[in-house]
Amino acid sequence: MANPIRSVAIIGGGAAGAALTIHLCRAGVQVVVFDRATRPPAVVGESLVPATIPFLRELGIEEEVAGYSTYKRGATFVLGPDDVLNFTFADVRGATTGYSYNVPREEFDASLSARAAECGAKVVRGTARVERVGDSDRVRLTPETLDLTEGFLREQPDLIVDASGRVRLLPNLLELPFTAGSRNDTALFAHCEGVAQVVEGDVHTDRLERGWSWRIPLPGKMSVGLVMDSDTLKKFGSTIDQQFDAYLKHDPLIALWGExxxxxxxxxxxxxxxxxxxxxxxxxxxxxxxxxxxxxxVFSSGLLLAFDGAKQLSRAILAGGGERQMRRYEAHVARHIRAWQQTIDHFYSGRLFTLFRVGETMRESLLGRMLGPHFEKHLPRVFTGEASAKRYSVGLVDFMCKRALLDNDPRLLAIR
Ligand SMILES: Cc1cc2nc3c(=O)[nH]c(=O)nc-3n(C[C@H](O)[C@H](O)[C@H](O)COP(=O)(O)OP(=O)(O)OC[C@H]3O[C@@H](n4cnc5c(N)ncnc54)[C@H](O)[C@@H]3O)c2cc1C
Incomplete structure (x- = not known):
């Protein structure tokens, strides 16, 4: 039987939209992807976890990406002036990919978009608009949006995919229910120069006096982000430029970044x-x-979630796109997001790093030698993304963070 979904309109040509476009075009589906022509001067989502590498290979862009990106061998967590935790991907027990990349997003998105076009998609540089059909929760592209396709779509597509990122076009239009996280942080971000690294190429996460920061080394520059509650930031200036610059000068840990x-x-x-x-x-x-x-x-999980979700969605669509397939896709993504959320909560509460410390002190004990290899196989692979969708591994991290801290107080390593 022919697949009932023959034409798809994808709104947003970021990681999720472009990857889905490529998978569907390769299977012969007619795809139009809309992407707004305007871009901010810098785009977040530059640090990839190792589990994204197989997706880059499958999309056929790894070699190209390697050419303009920074090779990333691991992650460095700076918890205090003399307290640094270093994590090398190649040392992770059972890892299938022992490296990753930090990617300049402009080039990265261009690689994805070029591959989508090569696969036969119609790539439209323009803003797509959708409207609700009556009072139903059905939606359609506006006539002006159909016109943007220059005849590629003569009628409404069989399926509209909203991959508009944080614009959240359809959830806003349809007023879909959502769950908001417990943190109400603001991230300020810029590209800088003159920033030191502890381990070259690593993504660096510093636990600051307030909140945390990222340092993502890119060719010729450093992506720097400050993540903390907005009330704290407001004390450092009235504009976001002032707040960013003043906080960088203020924090004692950032003073160790050198120049x-x-x-x-x-x-x-x-x-x-x-x-x-x-x-x-x-x-x-x-x-x-x-x-x-x-x-x-915090754990650079966004692009992995985007690529993994796009793969699952392409499978659901190619299997007919019926209620059963879509429900399976929905459940998979929801579970994967929940797994990251759980681990992220343990980062903010200080439980995760306390667990690492306990692991270090127990390593040479009899119990440590017996159980160590098992934990070392599951725990780090949750952070590299290879086991972030695996119930056992994620459950083990959760269990250990809740039950295996001995009498250590996790609040000492919590994010303030
Ligand atoms: C502060 C911060 C830091 C982050 N750092 C990382 C990181 O280091 N590593 C990581 O993996 N993830 C990171 N992420 C997450 C990552 O950026 C996202 O998860 C990822 O980009 C999601 O891809 P996407 O395709 O869903 O959305 P996007 O990449 O946002 O793409 C959406 C696209 O849709 C387009 N669009 C929107 N509306 C329309 C419209 N109406 N018509 C046409 N086009 C439209 C937009 O212009 C955009 O190109 C970070 C996120 C934040 C907030």
Whole structure:
């Protein structure tokens, strides 16, 4: 029987939208992907976890990405002036990928978009608009949006995919219920130069006096992000540029970054980004990537969730796109997001790093030698993304963070 879904309109050509486009085009589905022509001066989502590498290979862009990105061998967590935790991907027991990349998003998105076009998709540089059909929860592209396709779509597509990222086009239009995260942080971010690294190429996470920061080494520059509650930031200036610059000068841990960072871009602000839709699909539409849900930037899980979700969604569509297939897709994404959320909560509460410390002190004990290899196989692979969708591994991290801290107080390593 022919697949009932023959034409798909994808709104948003970011990681989720472009990856889905490529999978569907390769299977012969007619796809149009809309992507707004305007871009901010810098885009977040630059650090990839190792589990994204097999997706890059499958999409056929790894070699190209390697050419303009920074090779990333691990992650460095700076918990205090003399307290540094280092994590090398190649040392992870049972890892199938022992490296990753930090990617400049402009080039990365261009690689994805070029591959989508090569696969036969119609790539439209323009803003797509949708409207509700009567009082139903069915939606359609506006006539002007259909016109943007220059005849590629002569009538409404069989399916509309909302991959518009944090714009959340359909969830806003349809007023879909969502779950907001417990943190109400703001992320300020800019590209800088003159920023030191502890381990070259690693993504660096520093536990600051307030909140935390990222340092993502990119060719010729450093992506720097500050994540903390907005009330704290407001004390450092009235504009986001002032707040960013003043906080960098203020924090004692950042003083150890060496030469003072010089900004190469204006500061960009992201807030209220912990948002997960409680519905993933409806009559003729489906959500993908950040539009479905995004929990927190701390473990660089966003692009993995986008690629993994796109793969699952392509399978659901190619299997007929019926209620059963879409429900399976929805359940998979919701579970994957929840797994990251749980681990992220343990980061903020201090339980995760306390567990690492306990692991270090127990390593040479009899119990440590007996159980160590098992934990070392499961725990780090949750962070590299290879086991972030595996119930046992994620459950083990959760159990250990709750039950195996001995008499250590996790609040000492909590994010303030
Ligand atoms: C502060 C912060 C830091 C982050 N850091 C990381 C990180 O280091 N690593 C990581 O993996 N993830 C990170 N993320 C998450 C990551 O950026 C996202 O998860 C990822 O980009 C999601 O991809 P996407 O395709 O769903 O959305 P996006 O990449 O946002 O793509 C959506 C696209 O849709 C387009 N669009 C929107 N509306 C329309 C419209 N109406 N018509 C046409 N086009 C439209 C937009 O222009 C955009 O190109 C971070 C997120 C935040 C908030």
């Amino acid at each position: 003072h960072p010089r900004r190469l871009t204006p500061v960009l602000k992201y807030s209220n980004y912990q948002l997960v839709s409680r519905r993933g699909f409806g009559d003729g539409w489906v959500l993908a990537g950040d539009t479905f849900g995004f929990v927190d930037p």
